[in-house]
Amino acid sequence: MSSAGEGLSRPLPEQVRLRVVELAAQVLGGMPATAIPGPLRSIAKFEPRKRARLGAAPIAAQLETDAEFRELVAESVRTAWPELVASLADGTVPPAADPVHVAAAAYLTRPPAWPDLVERVRADIEQAVAAERQEQVETRLRERLAAQRAAAKVELERVKEQLKAARAENAELRRKLHEARERAKAAEAKAAELEATAAEAIAKAESASKAAELELRTLRERLAEAERQLEASRRAAREGRSIEDARIRVLMDALMDAAAGLRKELALPATINRPADYVPAIRPGQPSVSSVPARALSNDDPQLLDQLLAIPHLHLIIDGYNVTKTGYPSLTLADQRARLLTGLGGLAVQSRVEVTCVFDGADLNGPVQVSAPRGVRVMFSTPGESADDLIKRLVRAEPAGRGVAVVSSDREVADSVRRMGARPVPSTLLLRRLDRC
DSSP states (O other): OOGGGGGOOOEEEEEEEHHHHHHHHHHHHHOGGGGGGGGHOOOOOOOOHHHHHHHHHHHHHHHOOHHHHHHHHHHHHHOOOHEEEEEETTTTTTTOOOOHHHHHHHHHHOOOOOHHHHHHHHHHHHHHHHHHHHHHHHHHHHHHHHHHHHHHHHHHHHHHHHHHHHHHHHHHHHHHHHHHHHHHHHHHTTTTHHHTHHHHHHHHHHHHHHHHHHHHHHHHHHHHHHHHHHHHHHHHHHHHHHHHHHHHHHHHHHHHHHHHHHHHTOOSSSSSSSSSGGGGOTTTTTTOOOOOOOOOOOOOOHHHHHHHHHHHTTTEEEHHHHHHHHHHHHHHHHHHHHHHHHHHHOOOOOHHHHHEEEETTTSSSSSOOOOOTTTTEEEEEOOOOHHHHHHHHHHHHHOOOOOOEEEOHHHHHHHHHHHHEEEEEOHHHHHHHHEEE
């Protein structure tokens, strides 16, 4: 957003530019159609959040070149922040004021020396960003130093343990060496005596060697036999576990079959509540809120919905107003809801699937009385939430692997629920299916 011609040598800081565009988008939504500048007429039709996001560049350009439009936005700022605007007009800045708000108000209301205020805010923002980066660098360095210290401590402990073990091993070697030296001395003392009996000793040694070899052979045979017995014991233990596993599996299968038969005989319900029952929303009789506009999604396979309804335990979620405004937009909203819910009641009875119908509450001024047919759950989006967001939360609440279908011709909704594992269905297919009920 260049403002060189208005007293700024550089574009507005990004935070200030976004705040100015946001304020202008709010004013744009409340202007009469005839008073809206030509380049912004298509943007004025957007929902407020999308208006500021998608129309940022045209709105910024219009504020720069259209003094009358900028003055309209400045009037809204004077109304919203009277104390801040008055202080800026007097040449002072409240000490507790948000710097971004100060710069935005100065740019729109143009008090004396407003370029200096904007540049001051720019310097504060740049300083804050630099300080944050410095803090992040210092934090990373401290974490790295702590990690290196911990690693060094672990390495030091390991070296100490190795040194301790080496010392113990050295002491043991010294003891053995001392004993060996003592034995050597004793052997040397007996050397003369042993010379006389050398032949006898050699004979005895040969006899002892043969006996040792025989004993060694016997020990090896015993060791091999012990290993064979150990392997047989291990094999028997494994086979015993396999038998026990098979017995447990047979018992579990019998219990599962018995439980299934008992549930079928007593006609017990599978569950008391569904995951969708725990998603916060406005039920019939509670206030409703705003909506998000839908975009068309092309998909007209006539067999698609019938195939989906045949899936066991399917949860069918319907974007209510998207369907009614596609099928019968000339009716009032109350008549649209009544007609759709009547058809869904018949569909729920025929298909025996879980059906949830979600309505956006933008056009409801108070509690709405809706008679939900049996088998159809009716929900309204809560304040600050659109029906599209409520549908996404319903899909997200379902367990992985369960069949979920969402009826909506809104491309954004369809793409979102498809990524979450649900199957999007165009509104036209549901309308055709209801006509056959």
